[in-house]
Amino acid sequence: MTDMNTTPKQSLLAPDARTKKRNAAEARFRAYGIGALLIAMGFLIALMWSIFGNGIGAFTQTFVKIQVPLEESVLDPNGNREPADLARATTLRYGSLLQGAMASTLEREGITTDMEPAALAQILSSSAAAEVRNRVLAEPSLIGQTVELEVLASSRVDGYMKGRVSRESLARDRNLSPAALNVVDQMRDAGVIERRFNWNFIFGSDASDQRPEQAGIGVSMLGSLAMMLVVLALSLPIGVAASIYLEEFAPQNRFTDLIEVNISNLAAVPSIVFGILGLAVFIQIMHLPQSAPVVGGLVLTLMTLPTIIISTRAALKAVPPSIRDAALGIGASRMQAVFHHVLPLAMPGILTGTILGLAQALGETAPLLLIGMVGFIASNYPGSVDAAFNAPNSAMPAQIYEWAKRADPAFYERAWGGIILLLVFLLLMNFLAVLLRRRFERKW
Amino acid sequence: MPLLWTLIVILAIAAIGYWLGRSRAMQSAGHSTRALHSLPGYYGWNVAIWAMAPAFLLILVWLVIQPAYVNHIALQALGDAAQNSGSASLLLADVHRMADQLAAGSAISAEGPTAAAAQLSFAANTAGRMWMSIAAIALALAGTAYAWSRTNAQFRARPRVEAAVRTLLIASASIAILTTVGIVVALIFNTIAFFQAYPALDFFFGLTWSPSAGGVNSRLGILPLLWGTLYISFIALLVAVPLGLFSAIYLSEYASPRIRAIGKPMLEVLAGIPSIVYGLFALIVVGPLLMSWFSPTGMLGLGWMRGGTAVITAGVVMGIMIIPFVSSLSDDIINAVPQSLRDGSLGLGATRSETIRQVVLPAALPGIAGAILLAASRAIGETMIVVMGAGAAGVLSLNPFDAMTTVTAKIVSQLTGDADFSSPEALVAFSLGMTLFVITLGLNVLAMAIVRKYREQYE
Numbered sequence: 001m002t003d004m005n006t007t008p009k010q011s012l013l014a015p016d017a018r019t020k021k022r023n024a025a026e027a028r029f030r031a032y033g034i035g036a037l038l039i040a041m042g043f044l045i046a047l048m049w050s051i052f053g054n055g056i057g058a059f060t061q062t063f064v065k066i067q068v069p070l071e072e073s074v075l076d077p078n079g080n081r082e083p084a085d086l087a088r089a090t091t092l093r094y095g096s097l098l099q100g101a102m103a104s105t106l107e108r109e110g111i112t113t114d115m116e117p118a119a120l121a122q123i124l125s126s127s128a129a130a131e132v133r134n135r136v137l138a139e140p141s142l143i144g145q146t147v148e149l150e151v152l153a154s155s156r157v158d159g160y161m162k163g164r165v166s167r168e169s170l171a172r173d174r175n176l177s178p179a180a181l182n183v184v185d186q187m188r189d190a191g192v193i194e195r196r197f198n199w200n201f202i203f204g205s206d207a208s209d210q211r212p213e214q215a216g217i218g219v220s221m222l223g224s225l226a227m228m229l230v231v232l233a234l235s236l237p238i239g240v241a242a243s244i245y246l247e248e249f250a251p252q253n254r255f256t257d258l259i260e261v262n263i264s265n266l267a268a269v270p271s272i273v274f275g276i277l278g279l280a281v282f283i284q285i286m287h288l289p290q291s292a293p294v295v296g297g298l299v300l301t302l303m304t305l306p307t308i309i310i311s312t313r314a315a316l317k318a319v320p321p322s323i324r325d326a327a328l329g330i331g332a333s334r335m336q337a338v339f340h341h342v343l344p345l346a347m348p349g350i351l352t353g354t355i356l357g358l359a360q361a362l363g364e365t366a367p368l369l370l371i372g373m374v375g376f377i378a379s380n381y382p383g384s385v386d387a388a389f390n391a392p393n394s395a396m397p398a399q400i401y402e403w404a405k406r407a408d409p410a411f412y413e414r415a416w417g418g419i420i421l422l423l424v425f426l427l428l429m430n431f432l433a434v435l436l437r438r439r440f441e442r443k444w
Numbered sequence: 445m446p447l448l449w450t451l452i453v454i455l456a457i458a459a460i461g462y463w464l465g466r467s468r469a470m471q472s473a474g475h476s477t478r479a480l481h482s483l484p485g486y487y488g489w490n491v492a493i494w495a496m497a498p499a500f501l502l503i504l505v506w507l508v509i510q511p512a513y514v515n516h517i518a519l520q521a522l523g524d525a526a527q528n529s530g531s532a533s534l535l536l537a538d539v540h541r542m543a544d545q546l547a548a549g550s551a552i553s554a555e556g557p558t559a560a561a562a563q564l565s566f567a568a569n570t571a572g573r574m575w576m577s578i579a580a581i582a583l584a585l586a587g588t589a590y591a592w593s594r595t596n597a598q599f600r601a602r603p604r605v606e607a608a609v610r611t612l613l614i615a616s617a618s619i620a621i622l623t624t625v626g627i628v629v630a631l632i633f634n635t636i637a638f639f640q641a642y643p644a645l646d647f648f649f650g651l652t653w654s655p656s657a658g659g660v661n662s663r664l665g666i667l668p669l670l671w672g673t674l675y676i677s678f679i680a681l682l683v684a685v686p687l688g689l690f691s692a693i694y695l696s697e698y699a700s701p702r703i704r705a706i707g708k709p710m711l712e713v714l715a716g717i718p719s720i721v722y723g724l725f726a727l728i729v730v731g732p733l734l735m736s737w738f739s740p741t742g743m744l745g746l747g748w749m750r751g752g753t754a755v756i757t758a759g760v761v762m763g764i765m766i767i768p769f770v771s772s773l774s775d776d777i778i779n780a781v782p783q784s785l786r787d788g789s790l791g792l793g794a795t796r797s798e799t800i801r802q803v804v805l806p807a808a809l810p811g812i813a814g815a816i817l818l819a820a821s822r823a824i825g826e827t828m829i830v831v832m833g834a835g836a837a838g839v840l841s842l843n844p845f846d847a848m849t850t851v852t853a854k855i856v857s858q859l860t861g862d863a864d865f866s867s868p869e870a871l872v873a874f875s876l877g878m879t880l881f882v883i884t885l886g887l888n889v890l891a892m893a894i895v896r897k898y899r900e901q902y903e
Contacts, residue, residue: 022795022798023795025795025797025798026795026796026797026798028797029796029800029801030694030698030796030797032690032694033690033691033693033694033695033697033698034694035690036686036687036688036689036690036691036694037690037691037694037695037707037711039687040687040688040691040710040711040714040764040767040771041707041710043714043764043767044710044713044714046729047717047721047722047725047764050725050728050729051721051725054728237616238616238619239616241613241615241617242613242616242617242619242620244613245610245613245614245616245617246617249610249613250617256617258621259617259618259620259621262620262621262623262624263620264892265624265885265888265889266620266623266624268818268821268884268885268888269627269825269881269884270821270824270825270826270827270852270880270881270884271825272825272827272852272855272856272877272880273627273631273825273877273880273881274627275855276627276630276631276855276859276873276874276877277623277626277627277630279859280630280631280633280634280874281626281630284865285511286507286508286511287511287540302619302623305619305620305623306620309620333602333606335606335610359716362718363717363718363719363720363721364718365718365719365720365723365827365828366719366827366828366831366852366856369827369831369856369860370855370856370859370860372860374860386448397718397720400720400724401720401723401828401832404723404724404727404832412728415724415728416724416728419720419721419724422718422720422721423717423721426716426718430716
């Protein structure tokens with residue numbers, strides 16, 4: 001006890017060196033935690049920033065208003081307006097018309113340039129000729145008149161209007177000469193060229209890898225919808241039936257143990273393995289059509305089943321035993337107790353889990369690559385309900401992947417735009433799930 | 445679509461059967477429900493089940509057997525041709541293609557035994573489908589008639605119907621087993637086929653991955669791919685474990701309820717974003733960003749990086765993706781540590797960080813290890829990020845700025861190429877899949893065992 005005198009006299013209120021160190025360590029530790037959380041949120045913000053910063057452009061598109069003289073001598077030399085004759089006029093002929101139309105439009109607006117008509121026509125998308133042709137085939141009476149039409153601008157011009165393409169980057173580009181941008185500037189001032197909302201991106205179909213300005217995601221959305229319908233139609237009944245058995249009827253034996261272990265393992269199997277399964281079983285053995293939404297739906301069903309079973313069992317477990325006892329007490333069989341009383345009460349929980357499972361399936365890409373939902377250009381809407389399920393199509397994530405792979409950077413904008421749409425759907429589904437949960441939340 | 449129509453007809457028969465069964469039961473009980481053994485609806489369901497179940501079973505079995513039978517016919521028609529060329533599967537693929545063409549309504553231009561076999565298998569398929577519809581509908585009618593004839597007031601309908609429903613429930617639950625069996629069978633048969641064409645030793649111990657498109661001198665060693673996979677997963681864990689763990693510690697030990705209510709869901713948003721988004725992020729944002737620092741012309745002038753696709757690109761992005769897997773699980777496990785342990789430590793005068801480091805974390809360690817293992821298995825199985833961010837070269841290198849490739853990325857590229865399904869270059873994907881399946885399954889089982897064992901400690 002005499003040692004006490006050797007320690008320096010110090011106020012209790014002034015911390016000593018060791019306490020300071022410990023407090024500093026405490027503050028540091030806490031700062032690490034905040035730092036980690038902030039970094040993770042920073043990543044999330046960076047992710048959202050790049051998605052919206054890069055993708056919002058896909059929702060607007062540049063259009064050119066030009067006066068096209070639909071000359072009868074070029075389009076319908078026989079002058080009889082026969083559809084078969086009209087169809088014989090190829091896009092090449094329309095191309096030459098468009099060249100003249102560009103020149104005359106510029107002249108009318110008082111824009112002078114020393115560029116060749118052929119070079120000027122590169123301001124227009126290469127799909128412009130087909131657009132005009134389709135218009136004429138739909139409405140042959142237009143022939144002979146000079147019609148004001150709105151056609152897509154080429155992706156380079158579109159990129160320039162969106163600030164993606166500059167004169168410097170065009171210097172090495174064979175598709176458009178930098179001089180054309182001077183013309184574009186004047187056209188913009190004259191109001192001939194303008195950027196506006198692009199419905200075609202949402203409802204249109206994919207285009208060849210030469211025409212990013214024409215590509216839309218509508219057909220792939222339909223493919224995704226068909227797939228989700230298959231997943232919903234199969235995974236909800238099967239998942240609910242499996243959960244009911246395991247939760248309400250299953251005896252404790254080897255067989256049910258095996259099923260339980262299997263389900264938890266399947267929930268953790270990498271998605272690409274499900275793709276291999278789909279390829280081997282559905283396409284190689286059962287000869288279902290490749291790239292078809294029905295096969296994608298089957299694969300995604302197998303993938304989402306474990307998720308749905310796990311959440312459904314939780315929902316069934318949450319229904320108190322007193323409900324079952326009451327039903328049994330008035331003479332219902334166990335089956336009746338489950339189907340008439342427990343299941344309706346668990347339904348909101350089951351639906352919430354199913355919607356979340358569907359949302360997960362909607363964004364899944366890897367298995368779709370293996371069953372061939374990429375590499376197919378979904379350029380037309382399917383002709384019938386049957387074709388919507390059985391004909392080759394793409395799906396939203398597969399379409400995004402496909403665009404990201406193409407050489408032309410203009411497709412990146414489409415890919416980000418597609419992701420915005422995909423996230424909007426995911427958000428809606430999650431919102432619906434939260435709403436269901438809130439609306440039907442029950443305290444027993 | 446004849447199959448769809450067959451199904452609709454059978455459903456219609458079942459609906460009529462329901463009504464017939466119900467009304468017959470009512471009639472035999474003199475329209476008094478009390479005289480019936482079961483509720484009237486059960487008599488209807490009994491007949492409907494007899495209409496549907498045998499017919500659907502028949503269709504299912506028929507759909508499985510018919511392709512095999514048609515293949516058998518086609519092979520017989522090919523006869524010598526199949527034996528001469530030695531590759532029956534190639535010829536059969538041709539036959540299928542032509543038969544599909546015929547089914548689509550267009551004529552085939554080719555001639556010879558293959559075309560003849562295609563004609564034959566097309567005819568067999570059409571006839572088979574027709575007989576299937578006829579047999580299934582007949583069976584549905586017979587089932588309805590049988591069940592209807594047995595319906596009377598004393599018939600014990602409810603136990604019958606409930607037994608059928610129970611069978612259906614068990615069948616649904618068994619689909620999980622069927623899926624696993626399907627995965628294993630699909631992988632094993634193709635893996636065996638691969639090892640017959642390519643020596644297993646070279647696959648497991650080969651240091652070179654260089655498949656050739658023509659199928660000559662392909663070197664299909666898995667080690668470079670495994671190395672790339674493990675390297676990328678390691679970098680991902682290097683990003684995700686500290687960030688996830690510290691976030692979890694902060695959220696569960698320090699944060700106020702309000703910050704927790706915002707922070708936890710925000711982290712979980714990271715897990716809800718589809719992996720294709722991360723892939724695009726790696727390809728278009730992170731890759732070029734890293735290039736602008738580490739490439740020869742970059743800001744740091746180091747010249748480490750030659751392309752935007754690299755181990756570090758994929759690793760960092762994958763790390764971001766798996767942060768929530770680490771944080772959510774760790775959070776649960778840290779929360780499960782009893783408060784009395786903390787109180788004891790704080791009462792002895794330890795600061796909060798000392799308590800966390802010396803009491804909470806050691807107690808939660810096995811659970812956290814399980815969480816990290818689960819995150820690792822996620823990283824190993826992840827496909828889209830590595831397909832878009834890691835490159836395509838199977839290289840054994842230590843430099844994280846090199847492009848490398850992984851097992852999952854190669855599964856995709858080997859199976860989406862033009863290679864013939866029976867060539868080793870395509871079959872190798874199944875062996876890769878098998879390896880991936882075994883590795884991730886092992887990790888998952890281990891992780892779950894650890895987590896489960898740990899959770900039982902305080903209960």
